[in-house]
Amino acid sequence: AQTVTQSQPEMSVQEAETVTLSCTYDTSESNYYLFWYKQPPSRQMILVIRQEAYKQQNATENRFSVNFQKAAKSFSLKISDSQLGDTAMYFCAFTRPLYSGGSNYKLTFGKGTLLTVNP
């Protein structure tokens, strides 16, 4: 079974600074997808960024980027130029390989990191 671990329950950062959230995972699969989801106080789950395990290049979406270390099974999220609207719970999540057959792509989530951006 896959497990996802987020070791930082809470973090804080000053507005405009950079912060990195950590995530490690355990799987016997060689290909898979990893995600970061953001959950603001409204509690909606918003997809921030995805990484395909077979791609060596780290994914980037505007101010959000990941550092994917496959051998170490590490998947950290870097938020640059932090904004007040980035204040949220951030969840790391894993799903099994795409197009591998089967009938669902359920997500396994970590426990989350509560990020507070201070003015």
Add this chain to the structure above:
Amino acid sequence: EPEVTQTPSHQVTQMGQEVILRCVPISNHLYFYWYRQILGQKVEFLVSFYNNEISEKSEIFDDQFSVERPDGSNFTLKIRSTKLEDSAMYFCASSLVGDAFFGQGTRLTVV
């Protein structure tokens, strides 16, 4: 932009009552899910639905729970006899393949 829509946003029910949580997934998506998040805890998988049947369910998804996609549009989660411990945020999600998009959630409070 297409989105997953859930109703109601908040439901209060008495213990032992039946509740139905409703979802309209993104129209061209193939996979449908329900997740649960107890306040302050992580998001947990309940059930996945594909090709008009349950494809996987977790140990949480016992006989009190059921899902339906009756008309090719709506996707519902029914809890037959609610318990206090069913109080949680329930999220519907849908995906074409791996990228799951979530609804805004239904906060269920069992009193």
